Amino acid sequence: MKTAIALFIGLLCTTAVADNEFNLLRSDASGFTQVSPGLELSFPADHLPHPDYRIEWWYLTANLTDEDGQHWGIHWTLFRQSLRPEPDPGGWQSTQAWMAHAALSTPENHVYDERFARGGISQAGVELTAEGRFDAWLDDWQWLGTGTEPLPGTLVFTVSETRVELDLSSQTPWVLQGDNGYSQKAPSGQASAYYSQPHIDIAGQIQHNGNTFQVTGSGWLDREWSSQPLAPSQPGWDWFSLHLSSGDALMVYQLRDTQAPNTLNGIWVTPDGRFSSLSGDQITLSSKGETDVSTRAGTRKMPLRWSIEVPAHKVDIEVSAPRADHWLDTLFPYWEGPVSVTGSHQGKGYMELTGY
Amino acid sequence: MKTERLTRIVWVNRVLLSHYRRHPLQAIFLLLGLTLGVALWSAVELINGHARTSYADAEQFLGADAHFWIRPTGENAAVSQQDYIRLRRLGFVELYPIIEARLQTREQDWLILLATDFMALPIADAQNNSSETATPFVGDALAFMTPPFQTAVPESLASELGINPGDQLTLTNGQRLPPATLQSRPQQGERLVVDMAAAFEVLNRDNFDYLGVTKLSASREQALRQALPEGLILTRNQQSLDLQELTDSLHIQLAAMGWLAFVVGLFIVFNAVRFSLWMRQATLTTLREMGIGLDDLALAIALEALFWSVLGTLLGGGLGFLLGNLLLPTVSSSLGSLYGAIITPTVTLTARHLLQAAIMTLLGVTVAVAGPIWLSARRSIRQQQHQTLDQQFQPRQLGVQSLSAVALLGLAALYYFQIDSVSDGFVLLALVLFGSALSLPPLLYGAFWLAARSMPASWWRLRWAMRDAFAQLPHLRIAMMALLLALVANLGVSTLVGSFRIAFTDWLTVRMSADVYVQSATLDADALLTQAPLKVQASHARTGLNLRWQDRPTEIRGVNTQAPDMRSLPLALSEPNALSQWAEQGHLRPILANEQVHHLAGVNLGESVSLPTDTGTVDFQVVGFFHDYGNPYYAFYLPKATVSQYWKNAQPMGLAIWLQDTNLQAFEPDLLDAGAEPGDWIDQRQLMSVALQIFERTFAITGALNTLTLGVAGVALFAALMSIHQQRLHQYAHWRALGVNQQEWLLIVGGPLAGMVMVTGLLAIPLGAVLSALLIADINIIAFGWSMPLNWSWHPVANLAILTTLTLILTGLTALWRVQRQLPNALIRLGGTA
Structure with missing residues (x-):
């Protein structure tokens, strides 16, 4: 579940954005293919774009540690958007548009950048190379698989003159969210196709301020596409992806709703990759107070401390962001950054807060 | 104590300002002068400032840095x-x-x-x-x-x-x-x-x-x-720097015209203030007799001045803003077509602009108020009671004015040999203009004194009229000076523009002698020329490139030396046989340069220029300078082969074609056959009209400012006439009582006025000629590097004469109407006081 959605909306129109940048997510999706129950995912084909659907993303977050024990956070996303529901003529008149975000939580600060590109002109895309390798790129930001799958692969990007080169691999199968990959977002039927890889092993190097840091850690990849995932009454969401010290992975999100109870969902993944979906009644999620976050538009109150209870897995934890300065003042602003886990389990993860 | 003084000053102010309730016209003229002067000046400043800000924008492209x-x-x-x-x-x-x-x-x-x-x-x-x-x-x-x-x-x-x-x-x-x-x-x-x-x-x-x-x-x-x-x-991307440098002259010229308008506006204010103070002399005297100290009185007058300047700032600044927006499209289109500068279409009102306007009005009011106040404040109460306006103007003052005029003109003559920048040039013009303006009152006195003396005693009406001029002159001299300034500036600039138009048109006719000009990426020129040999009389395909020389954008053009437009290339300055020397390309590498290279870069005939080529710097000897009107850049012509020898990246720069018969329509199919696309060519007539259009646009702003300045001078004259009659009403009543009829009154009052305007107008003609000579022979060359012959025409003189006469008749009639209306009242009062 991602910000992503929000972001592309900007491409559509500023007048709507001025009101609420998330409007696209609620607008009529007629003409685009709808995600429907009974969806069957197949790999590696589904790693590639689904241009008949309005929006789609490849979304990586990771917590890394260097040789000195310093923490580094990574957040890299490629968004695809279909600008109009018609066959793609390709070239400069392509219906496809791309946007990428890269953010880096360094030991001393938070740097990020955003980029845009139109489809059809080879400046950005996700496809198989001539040698049959998975390739997702925008300009020189690139995720290149060694084969048809994104994993194993390498991710290379530069943000604010800091260069990141990471080797990514995983031993566990893809995790299909919701009902076999069909993820319902609202009682009225809004849904997305959603799968993840919560156990990505990462090793690589970061060149920062003239030094090279060798880093290792674990990452989480989310893949999602949809044509209309939000109900009109849903202003935003809170999303958590956590790596627990037990080796298990937990993902929880809630879609806040102004007219109905919040939609709450999650998934529990064991260290060997077995997963079970969590329904709303299995999860208790509550905010533990607000923190001032400074943004370009002024100071905002953000809930940066939460408590999560999942009794079925004996989880009773507090999730908090050690650093508040992870607001992304991109075209479509949101908060995304590393969190630490205390309580019944220890751990690390990433949190995303939108619509505040 | 302090509040007491404050109350006193407020009270004095109310007394002083009450004057304007009885004489609203004076208030109107004072404001009009301030507003018009400040408005024109600030409109020009606004446009200049806006354009200069836009040059910084040249480092951007649609919002992105470039x-x-x-x-x-x-x-x-x-x-x-x-x-x-x-x-x-x-x-x-x-x-x-x-x-x-x-x-x-x-x-x-x-x-x-x-x-x-x-x-x-x-x-x-x-x-x-x-x-x-x-x-x-x-x-x-x-x-x-x-x-x-x-x-x-x-x-x-x-x-x-x-x-x-x-x-x-x-x-x-x-x-x-x-x-x-x-x-x-x-x-x-x-x-x-x-x-x-x-x-x-x-x-x-x-x-x-x-x-x-x-x-x-x-x-x-x-x-x-x-x-x-x-x-x-x-x-x-050096465009921003280039633009700042290239357009500098144009902006200085605009600024000079703004200042002129401001000064002319100031004359109105000066007159209005003098009158209002003079008319309030009785009040001032009474106030002093009542024990109001000089310092309090001065403070009160200063407060009044402040009041006028605040009002003037708001009106002048606001009007300037409107005027700036009105004139901007003209300026931006000429900046665009001359220099490629992109100016955003609307001027925005800034705090800085209002502050500038405030400073200018304050300055104006201070200059206009300070003198009269100083004089009246220093006079004793006794003197003031007995003073009339006629006495304010003394022969001693005339002498001072004559001396200042001579001094200014002498200074101008000396300064003439020193000018080497556009600003210098305008300082010189200011000296000439103000020297001439100052010489006007002594000249007028002299003229009327002579006229009155040389008339036989029996022409008593005329002699009366001549002597009456002495009563009018103190009021009118400032207005006449304003009129003179406006007329001279108008004549000078009209002559400049007229001369330029003639030179430019003649030059275009020679330079654009081909029938059709083709610029096409797809045209196969060789095919065209071989396929239609019977239709084509001659052709000229040029190549070229742009580089930097003397830190300015510079054009190098490779031309066909035998093409018709090159064989008759009009040279401003050349060595004997320059064209054939250049066409043959001897070992000295003769080159032709535009006259900008001579006037702006200071290169003389026979000297060498070092140009950066593919293989390093190469010296070329300048054998001739050609006219290149409208080009802000340096330009050099070389035979095409020489250009391709030194610069491999020279590009085709279009093809000019002279047709056997000028029927372009019959030739168009050939152009299409040879690969050109519709829209790739333009015929000579169209090209000429585009060029002339650009020319007219460039000078539209000059014309507009000129007319506005003349308008301000007209208002100055009108204002002066109004006050003069207001003040002399009791005199007219006396005359009427003595049996002077309306025709006689018109002759006595109107005669001198017409005479003064005539003398002013006559003086404006030679001065206008001097001004245009300075503009054409010096300032224009320093500013743009374009030389041209002066073409004197009586056309603008006639235009101005008609315009001035109309203004005179209009103001005269209005004045007459007002006097007629007020005279009965004045007669009644006359009876009362007698």
Whole structure:
């Protein structure tokens, strides 16, 4: 579940954005293919774009540690958007548009950048190379698989003159969210196709301020596409992806709703990759107070401390962001950054807060 | 104690200001003078300031920084998509693609179309600005970037071309631009903007003209240079600096005209203040007799001055703002066509502008008020009671004025040999103008004194009229000086513009002698010339390139020395046989330069110029200077073979064709057959009219400012006449009582006035001639490097004479009407006081 959605909306129109940048997510999706129950995912084909659907993303977050024990956070996303529901003529008149975000939580600060590109002109895309390798790129930001799958692969990007080169691999199968990959977002039927890889092993190097840091850690990849995932009454969401010290992975999100109870969902993944979906009644999620976050538009109150209870897995934890300065003042602003886990389990993860 | 004084001063102020309730006209004239002067001055300042700010914008392209350009060289006429994408994928995200195309609509309007990829355009300061200004997606971004696309048309251009939202412009080749939407992006100027996808479709292209590059650090610049493929070069964008330098002269000229208007406006204020103080002398005396101290009185008058200046600031600043916006399109179109400067279409009112206006009004009021106050404050109460306005003007003053006039004119004569910058030139003009203005009152006195003396005693009415001039002169001398200034400036500038028009038209006729001019990427010129030999009398294909010489943009042109337009090239200055020497290209490498090289770069005939070539710097000897009106750059002509010898990347620069018979329509099929596309050629008549259009536009602002200044002088005259009659009403009543009838009154009062205007007008003619000579022979050459012969014409003189006479009659009639209306009352009062 991602910000992503929000972001592309900007491409559509500023007048709507001025009101609420998330409007696209609620607008009529007629003409685009709808995600429907009974969806069957197949790999590696589904790693590639689904241009008949309005929006789609490849979304990586990771917590890394260097040789000195310093923490580094990574957040890299490629968004695809279909600008109009018609066959793609390709070239400069392509219906496809791309946007990428890269953010880096360094030991001393938070740097990020955003980029845009139109489809059809080879400046950005996700496809198989001539040698049959998975390739997702925008300009020189690139995720290149060694084969048809994104994993194993390498991710290379530069943000604010800091260069990141990471080797990514995983031993566990893809995790299909919701009902076999069909993820319902609202009682009225809004849904997305959603799968993840919560156990990505990462090793690589970061060149920062003239030094090279060798880093290792674990990452989480989310893949999602949809044509209309939000109900009109849903202003935003809170999303958590956590790596627990037990080796298990937990993902929880809630879609806040102004007219109905919040939609709450999650998934529990064991260290060997077995997963079970969590329904709303299995999860208790509550905010533990607000923190001032400074943004370009002024100071905002953000809930940066939460408590999560999942009794079925004996989880009773507090999730908090050690650093508040992870607001992304991109075209479509949101908060995304590393969190630490205390309580019944220890751990690390990433949190995303939108619509505040 | 303090509050007591405050109350006293407020009270004095109320007494003083009550004067204007009885004489609202004086208040109106005072304000009018201030407002008009400040408005014209601040309109010019506003335009200049706005234009200069826009030059800084030349470092930007539609909101993105443009510190460098990547341009194709040599055979490459364009940047390929592959090269661009390759550079982006190497991480050079500082790049964005640009198409800049000149198009002609079916209605024969020439327009410039810009296109870029708005998804890739790196809007400047996206991280620092608010998201509204930072977003590349202005307006309905989706519609802009998806079929059927949109054309962004600035509102001013839309109204000029009569375009409504949704309209589609049709080009000469039949292609239609996307539907228009009225919007203007940063630095768009008077140009159309479309998305790159739309441009590719309309122009039937798949490559870019050049790439824009944002700021680069030294190491990034180095990296980019190394990554550039063969055929592309990275150049620094120096347009902003160039524009500041090139347009400087034009702005100084505008500023000078603004100052002139301000000074003329000041004359009105000066007159109005003098009158209002004079008329309040009784009040001032009474106030002093009542025990109000001089310091309090001065303070009260200062407060009044402050009151007027605040009012003047608001009115003058506001009017200046309106006027600035009104005149801006003219200035920006000439800046655009002369220098390629892009000026945003509306001036915005800033605090700085209002502050400037405030300072100027305060300065104006202070100058106008200080003198009279000083005089009246210093006089004793006794003196003041018995003073009339006639006595204020004394022969001693006349002497001082004559001496100052002589001093100023003498200084001007000395200064003449010192001028070497445009500002110097205007200082000289100011000296001449004010010296002449100061000499006017003594001249008028002298003229009337002589006239009165030389008349036989029996012409008593006329002699009376001549003597009456002495009563009118103190009031009218300032107005006459204002009139003289305006007339002289008008004559001088009209002569300059007229001379330039003649020189420019003659020059165009020689330089554009070909029947048709073709600029086409697809034309096979050789095929055209071999296929239609019977129709073509002569042709001239030029090559060229632009480089920097003496730190200015410089054009090198490779020409055919035997082409008709080259054999008759009009040279401003040349060595004997310059053209044949140059055509033969001896070992000294003779070169022709435009006269800007002579006047602005200081190169003399026979001297060498060192030009940067492919193989290093090479010296060429200048054998002649050709006229090159309207070109802000340096230019050099060499035979085509010489150019290709020294500069491999010289590009074709169009083809001029002289036809056997001038029937262009019969020739058009041949052009099409040879690969040219409709819209690729323009006939001579059209080209001439475009050139002349640019010329007229350039001088439209001068004409407008001139007329406005003359208008201000007319108001000055009117104001002076009004006050004079107001003040002399009791005198007229006396005359009437003595039996002077209306005709006699008209002769006595109107005669001198007409005489003064005539003397002023006659003096303006030689002074106007001197001014135009200075403008043409000195200032214009220093400013633009264009020399031309002075063409004196009596046409503007006649125009001005008619205009002045009309003003005179109008003001005279109004004055007469007012006097007629007030006379009965004055007669009654006369009876009362007698």
